Amino acid sequence: MDAAAAVVAESGLAAVTMSKIAERTGTGRATLYKYFADVDAVLSAWHERQITGHLHHLAEIRDHAAGPGARLAAVLAAYAQILAHHPGGAIAAGLHRGEHTVDAQQRLHEFVRDLLTDAAGAGEIRDDATADELTRYVLHAISAAEGLDSPAAVRRLVAIILTGLEPQR
Amino acid sequence: MDAAAAVVAESGLAAVTMSKIAERTGTGRATLYKYFADVDAVLSAWHERQITGHLHHLAEIRDHAAGPGARLAAVLAAYAQILAHHPGGAIAAGLHRGEHTVDAQQRLHEFVRDLLTDAAGAGEIRDDATADELTRYVLHAISAAEGLDSPAAVRRLVAIILTGLEPQR
Numbered sequence: 001m002d003a004a005a006a007v008v009a010e011s012g013l014a015a016v017t018m019s020k021i022a023e024r025t026g027t028g029r030a031t032l033y034k035y036f037a038d039v040d041a042v043l044s045a046w047h048e049r050q051i052t053g054h055l056h057h058l059a060e061i062r063d064h065a066a067g068p069g070a071r072l073a074a075v076l077a078a079y080a081q082i083l084a085h086h087p088g089g090a091i092a093a094g095l096h097r098g099e100h101t102v103d104a105q106q107r108l109h110e111f112v113r114d115l116l117t118d119a120a121g122a123g124e125i126r127d128d129a130t131a132d133e134l135t136r137y138v139l140h141a142i143s144a145a146e147g148l149d150s151p152a153a154v155r156r157l158v159a160i161i162l163t164g165l166e167p168q169r
Numbered sequence: 170m171d172a173a174a175a176v177v178a179e180s181g182l183a184a185v186t187m188s189k190i191a192e193r194t195g196t197g198r199a200t201l202y203k204y205f206a207d208v209d210a211v212l213s214a215w216h217e218r219q220i221t222g223h224l225h226h227l228a229e230i231r232d233h234a235a236g237p238g239a240r241l242a243a244v245l246a247a248y249a250q251i252l253a254h255h256p257g258g259a260i261a262a263g264l265h266r267g268e269h270t271v272d273a274q275q276r277l278h279e280f281v282r283d284l285l286t287d288a289a290g291a292g293e294i295r296d297d298a299t300a301d302e303l304t305r306y307v308l309h310a311i312s313a314a315e316g317l318d319s320p321a322a323v324r325r326l327v328a329i330i331l332t333g334l335e336p337q338r
Contacts, residue, residue, distance in 0.1 A: 012209065013183065014182065040183050040184075043183070126332075136313040137310055137330070140311075141313075141333070153298075156297065156298045157305070160298060160302075160303070164310070164329045164332045164333030168332065
């Protein structure tokens, strides 16, 4: 999985082949095919592993903040920092929607949606769009953090996203 | 280009090959290779053609609105509708950064950044982030419109994005 991600980072998604992945790991192609049916399967598994790790981290952040608004802000700040240091979320968008990827994306979506639902229930965010719509907005906007060098720029991005969520008169 | 885009839409980016593109167009692979060096070249050209067309349309929208804030709102609404009806912008994120793609993305970025710079100069949007940062926010957030069925949902998304840009006390 790491080898596939490295090839993507260096040469782009279209350049990844089972041969290149095998070469990079020092494994034979036959061995690689025992575990993964194709490139999509490798990248989907890599992506799922990434998201699972990130969700554990974000759940800890959530559980250490008090109140729905503070929890939302703390999680978005942490997730933006993750994206800044682990670019690659964008890769997932180009993948054929395998079950693993859909599942991982879905868990991330639900995690953020639950935070937004709680914050809306407490009147701390706008209520003129559905929780699913607000979640789509948040997850797309926050992907702008990918590859941002400056922690201050990441913080400004999160502040802008949170402004977008503010209750409307 | 259309054939390549159709294969991506059906089977995902990793599934596109020169053979599949040739097959779909009824062209020989040798002929295809006369015009494009590889899959990346086909997809980059397709993407550049899309963005060029969209920018012409958006420039007309801009020139029919009065005032920096209204121009920004009109263009974002039009661009969100384009994304809702022409999903595929996400494909570009997975492409190896070819010159054409960078150029097209850059033109879109500059187009939006000019609108934001004008609006900031008129005090109609926040000034606590750079125009480039605001542009990244807008272009990532607005990609949430891709594939949205409901025009009302697209309008709500644009309203949320514009709220994020509002001047801060």
